[in-house]
Amino acid sequence: MLVLMRLARSIALGVTVMLAGSHLALAGVGQPSPWQLGFQGSVSPVMDDIAWFHDFLLYIITAITLFVLALLLIVIVKFNARANPTPSRTTHNTLLEVAWTVVPVVILFAIAIPSFRILFFQLHVPPADVTVKAIGKQWFWSYAYPDHGNFEFDSLMLTDAERKPDQPRLLAAAPEMVVPVNKVVRVQVTGADVIHAFAMPSFGVKVDAVPGRLNETWFKATREGIYYGQCSELCGKDHAFMPIQIRVVSEQAFATWVEEAKQKYARDDRAPTAVAVATPTGQN
Secondary structure (H helix, E strand, O other): OHHHHHHHHHHHHHHHHHHHHHHHHOOOOOOOOOOOOOOOOOOOHHHHHHHHHHHHHHHHHHHHHHHHHHHHHHHHHHOOOOOOOOOOOOOOOHHHHHHHHHHHHHHHHHHHHHHHHHHHHHHOOOOOOEEEEEEEEOOEEEEEOOOOOOEEEEEEEOOOOOOOOOOOOOOOEEOOEEEEOOOOEEEEEEEOOOOEEEEEHHHOEEEEEOEOOOEEEEEOOOOOEEEEEEEOOOOOOOHHHOEEEEEEEOHHHHHHHHHHHHHHOEOOOOOOOOOOOOOOOOOO
């Protein structure tokens, strides 16, 4: 019994230390933080719901764990051979059997209802203000803005020599995707070669980029700033080196960037393409 009390005290102390340090660990928004515990800070309505649901489940799991622990301690103390030398031979208890069937069902319903609501919220793309097409390639991302002109650009990870001191290693990329703040951004995602995954933790976004298939997701960033994500699918030897960098700016700054991007990244689909014609074997 003394050993169990010491174990419980140690667990409680460890949980207290983790919770005390969790404020600093959760401070990062847009990128991972050292010794991070939990999600990155949320900057979208979808991620707000995901973070709420995570905390809601944590309360339920904690209550269940403490309840089971209490039952185990009661059994250990009250029903050991010394305290209870003549055990009961009761085999059925109707009330108890109904309770341990009904209560888990109620708990599952309490979890399922908000879960389904959040899934519907994630998957139902509202009318978009901006559409961006993200194409996963080995091993970088290409972005196109079909609603804002005929331009597309490749975004590659910055090397250590290219990075600025305030840019995170293995996450900074250029040129970056740019979107306006407080606008619904629809992201159409596909793969050019193998399966990739477009993931932005602070936006609550993660969707597979599958060759030959066009998936879509959405987000509405509520705060200006720079946010980082990366490919979350094991896509090949350079999987760890295809980050995603998104800059959220004001509507006016976005309009200015679009005009500059039209000039800088313009494509001419009317340009003739060279075609190699094979000569049949044995002919000149």
